[in-house]
Amino acid sequence: MNHHFKKLGLKVPKDYFKISREEILDKTNLKKKQSTENYNLSYYYLSIAAVFIGTLIFYNFPLDNEKITEFDSNSPIISTVISGEEITDEYIIEFYSESVVLNEIYFGD
Amino acid sequence: MKEGALLKLLKNPTSKDKGFKLLVDLYQEKIYWMIRKMVLSHDSANDVLQDTYVRVFKGIDNFKEKSKLSTWIYRIAYNESIRFLNKESKMKKIELDSKDDNYSKKLFADTFFDADSLSLKFHQILSELSIRQRNIFNMKYFDELKFEEISKITDLNINTVKSVYYSVEKKIKKEINESSL
Numbered sequence: 001m002n003h004h005f006k007k008l009g010l011k012v013p014k015d016y017f018k019i020s021r022e023e024i025l026d027k028t029n030l031k032k033k034q035s036t037e038n039y040n041l042s043y044y045y046l047s048i049a050a051v052f053i054g055t056l057i058f059y060n061f062p063l064d065n066e067k068i069t070e071f072d073s074n075s076p077i078i079s080t081v082i083s084g085e086e087i088t089d090e091y092i093i094e095f096y097s098e099s100v101v102l103n104e105i106y107f108g109d
Numbered sequence: 110m111k112e113g114a115l116l117k118l119l120k121n122p123t124s125k126d127k128g129f130k131l132l133v134d135l136y137q138e139k140i141y142w143m144i145r146k147m148v149l150s151h152d153s154a155n156d157v158l159q160d161t162y163v164r165v166f167k168g169i170d171n172f173k174e175k176s177k178l179s180t181w182i183y184r185i186a187y188n189e190s191i192r193f194l195n196k197e198s199k200m201k202k203i204e205l206d207s208k209d210d211n212y213s214k215k216l217f218a219d220t221f222f223d224a225d226s227l228s229l230k231f232h233q234i235l236s237e238l239s240i241r242q243r244n245i246f247n248m249k250y251f252d253e254l255k256f257e258e259i260s261k262i263t264d265l266n267i268n269t270v271k272s273v274y275y276s277v278e279k280k281i282k283k284e285i286n287e288s289s290l
Contacts, residue, residue, distance in 0.1 A: 003251065004142055007231055009224030012151060017141070021133055024159055028129065028166040 110135075112178045119169050129166060136179060137162075139252065140186045146247045147190040148197075149212070151221040157193050161186045176261050183254070184262045187244075194240075205241040212236035227285075234284050238277060245270055246277040 004010045013019075076095040080087050110131060118128030140161060145154040164185050172181060194203045203209075213236055216222055224232065235243050244263065248254045256274070260267040 004145070005223075007228060007251075008146070009222055009228035009232075010142075010145060010151075011221040011223055012141075013221065016155075017138055020141070020155060020158065021137060024133055024137070024162045025130065027159055027163055029126070 116178060136182055140182060143252050144186055144190050147244060148193055149215040150219040157189050161189045180258050180261050187262050206239045209240055230288050234281050242273055242277050245273045249274050
């Protein structure tokens with residue numbers, strides 16, 4: 001292909017065809033490898049995600065339905081949810097003093 | 110290695126990689142020079158060459174053997190080069206029957222261009238041809254392809270290819286002779 005230089009003055013870098021050959025082979029082979037690696041990675045991450053989600057469900061959601069409605073009704077915050085009142089300092093003080101009174105009424109000696 | 114044997118290697122999944130390496134060894138240089146004369150800069154030719162081989166690799170399973178394997182590869186390279194030129198021109202699709210207005214600009218911007226007075230004269234004549242005329246002339250004169258192959262690569266009638274080539278050849282000879290007087 002020397003006439004490309006002699007007649008047209010076109011040159012290529014040193015060892016170009018050798019380097020280019022490797023680049024072409026890399027490009028075609030890499031694409032294959034990359035796609036299989038991508039599949040392998042996605043299966044790996046999917047299985048980890050599945051185990052993680054399963055663990056979360058197991059430890060956070062009670063299997064017994066009754067437990068779902070179990071909450072501490074003695075808490076002033078929960079009681080505001082039930083009664084629809086605002087949480088204020090006065091409300092909390094009143095709540096505790098009322099519970100002390102009720103305790104005395106029902107459980108007092 | 111004969112094309113039939115090479116094709117057998119390429120079509121068999123277990124020997125495809127080996128066949129592809131042979132295919133690169135056989136045609137890489139020839140294909141590069143065809144592309145280089147179309148896109149002019151070395152860097153662009155390198156990109157188009159790689160894209161061509163990626164397409165060949167992906168498409169070899171669907172090669173119907175309606176033409177020679179080499180013609181099919183040249184055709185892919187030719188189409189990739191046209192695609193590149195279209196992408197490069199951005200504003201409008203290139204017209205193969207018109208001149209490339211940026212011919213000299215692209216050529217002189219390339220680091221791997223080193224012309225003497227004869228080369229410059231050659232380029233000056235080539236730059237005045239339409240893109241199609243230039244491609245046909247280059248494929249016959251420099252790449253030594255047969256008229257039939259050029260016809261299949263460019264999707265043109267063989268008689269058109271012949272008449273374009275001979276008229277361009279005559280013009281170039283005349284201008285070179287005149288300038289050397």
